[in-house]
Amino acid sequence: MESTRVAQAAADTTDPRAGLRAVASLRTLADALELRQVEAALRAGMSWQQIADALGVTRQAVHKKYAKKIDPSIEVPRRTS
């Protein structure tokens, strides 16, 4: 999706209630995608620190949020430093 179209649609404030609910769906989408990407990263052997760096949050934050939610069959890397 081209950013201009997103910006146009998101800027449509004629029906704020529908707009706000759409933003809530966007948040749900973002959360669902984030978990998938975190799992993919761990499967690819990335460390929690590398995942945190890419997401722009602290290692503690990403670990706290996902340690118990990820697929238990994933081998979770131990902290080395």
Add this chain to the structure above:
Amino acid sequence: MSKFTQVASTGLTLSIAAGEEASRIGDGKVDVEHVFLALVISEGRAGRALRDLGITLDRARTAVTDMHRDQLASLGITAEIPSEGRIRFLEQGGRDWNERALKLLTEAGGPRKAGDTAAVLRETLSEPSGVVEDILARLGTTPEKVRARLDATTPAVANGGAGNDDGEPGAHGQRKRRLMGSHTLARALTVFVPAAPDDVWALVSDAMRIPEWDLGIGTITRDGSVWEGRARTIAHDGRRVKVKPALRRQTIERIAADARHHVEWLMSYPDAPRGNRRSIIVDIAPATGGSDVTVQFAWVKVSGPTGFRKLVAPLTRMLARPFVRFVVWTQALSLANGISRALR
């Protein structure tokens, strides 16, 4: 059933089902739409009212997916919320709740409200975000129509235990008393399962499929006319489960299997000959949009206490009764939920 137990059992059953539905799509918190999906498959008035309106779990799930897709499209984004289509609840353990979703359950148990599934549905219908109204419109109905159908739906007919609206014991309750009379700890409860009776039968009558719905059993092997089950030592979420060595092996017998609607299992522990045996009886009845499945769970006593413990047994039994009743109910609920989860 007291108001407290009504609120507690409704809260527990709905929160498990809502959490299971939320777990199908990644990380999302439990939100209003998941409570609605939980109501669609709930036993009791709310579920029956919704299903009588032709709302099945599949249709409701599709409506939720469509709603998100359309809302994203309104922002100029073409995307689906990714879903694996399978319940990951057991792997992920407890889930976080969105405040507005949690409020639906707490408000339903408030003053002058019954705290049953019907009360939660009423709260959901008047939920201010408009999410449920949108979903209902996609299902070809309105909050008013659902409310009218709910008013016209009579309380449950046959309920044998906690976890359902209006706990009047029916046929199942009588069977429970018979079991209780033979020195057993037993609870029965009925759940709605969104699958055809034949599919439920195929699941619950096959010993090899017991691990799909009995969380305590990891593997099954056939041993002549009986089966041998091995306790699950690694939980679904990867944690190690402590199981006493004597309880790791169980002998599983199928006591009865009648006409595709009634099956009785008896699990005994050969390494703990004095230990209680587990009895699981499942009855399947057709219902609108699926099946009503009644699970009777009982601990069958093999031998009573001896020596000093025999003297104090009546007292400890009396003191422990409410707790034991609750524990046995949760065990029955776990089995019933397992059957429902395996078929969703």
